[in-house]
Amino acid sequence: MKGLDRLLELQELDLTVDRLVARREELESGTALRESRLRTEQLEEQVGELGLALDSVRSEQTRLETEVASLEAKIGAEERRLFDGSVANPKELESIQAEVGGLKNRKGRVEDELLGQMERREEIPALEEQMAEARRVIDDLETSSEREVEDIGVSLEKHAGERAALVAELDGELLDLYEDLRASKKGVGAAALVDGVCQGCHQKLSPLELDRLKRVEGLRRCEYCRRILVVS
Numbered sequence: 001m002k003g004l005d006r007l008l009e010l011q012e013l014d015l016t017v018d019r020l021v022a023r024r025e026e027l028e029s030g031t032a033l034r035e036s037r038l039r040t041e042q043l044e045e046q047v048g049e050l051g052l053a054l055d056s057v058r059s060e061q062t063r064l065e066t067e068v069a070s071l072e073a074k075i076g077a078e079e080r081r082l083f084d085g086s087v088a089n090p091k092e093l094e095s096i097q098a099e100v101g102g103l104k105n106r107k108g109r110v111e112d113e114l115l116g117q118m119e120r121r122e123e124i125p126a127l128e129e130q131m132a133e134a135r136r137v138i139d140d141l142e143t144s145s146e147r148e149v150e151d152i153g154v155s156l157e158k159h160a161g162e163r164a165a166l167v168a169e170l171d172g173e174l175l176d177l178y179e180d181l182r183a184s185k186k187g188v189g190a191a192a193l194v195d196g197v198c199q200g201c202h203q204k205l206s207p208l209e210l211d212r213l214k215r216v217e218g219l220r221r222c223e224y225c226r227r228i229l230v231v232s
Helices: 004-029 031-083 090-167 172-184 207-214
Strands: 190-194 228-231
Touching (some): 004 031, 004 090, 004 228, 172 228
Parallel strands (some): 190 228
16 A cells, blocks of 8 residues: 555654644643743732731730740749748648649740741741742743744644655555544554554554464554554
8 A cells, every 4th residue: 555654654743743733722822821820829819818917927926925935934933932942831832833834834835836926927938939930930931932832833834844745655545544543543543563562552462463464465453443553
């Protein structure tokens, strides 16, 4: 069948064209830009919310720092009473020890809360950096997308000429079958047969079928996916 030996060249060329067309459609639809803009808007919203909360965070941090200082002063005073000999009553000493323990526990909880407030304030610079990076991505996409679309157009024009030259070498019936298979087989109408495996569906043909194909002249097709097989 005329041109059968060049069918894989046409298949590879068509797959390249399919990828270029899909990429151009993606760029022209602005999918990547929309996703980047959405990400930027989300980050801006997060930064805005944290910014509004920052005043209350600062106020809460000040309150907690004051409370920690007060607790430290109380603990120091109670510990001095505990060890300076001014209290001799065992029950009162025991009460002071319990008070010191309670104050230390409370101080620990307040310090944990204070740490949480400080960590929350530290989120803002990180989010602002992410937002700046997202904006840089948008700028790069806006600059490069237009240029890439132009490059794809040039490539498609070049491939169209190459395809026309290849198609002229193919038998009409073979080309029609190939085009029909491409339409129904996700763009792949012809595949190589390598070590008994169809590279279209990746199924290994049965020994009986492989033996039969060796004796067939002309068109060969995969017993599983029915794509045109090209045997090297």
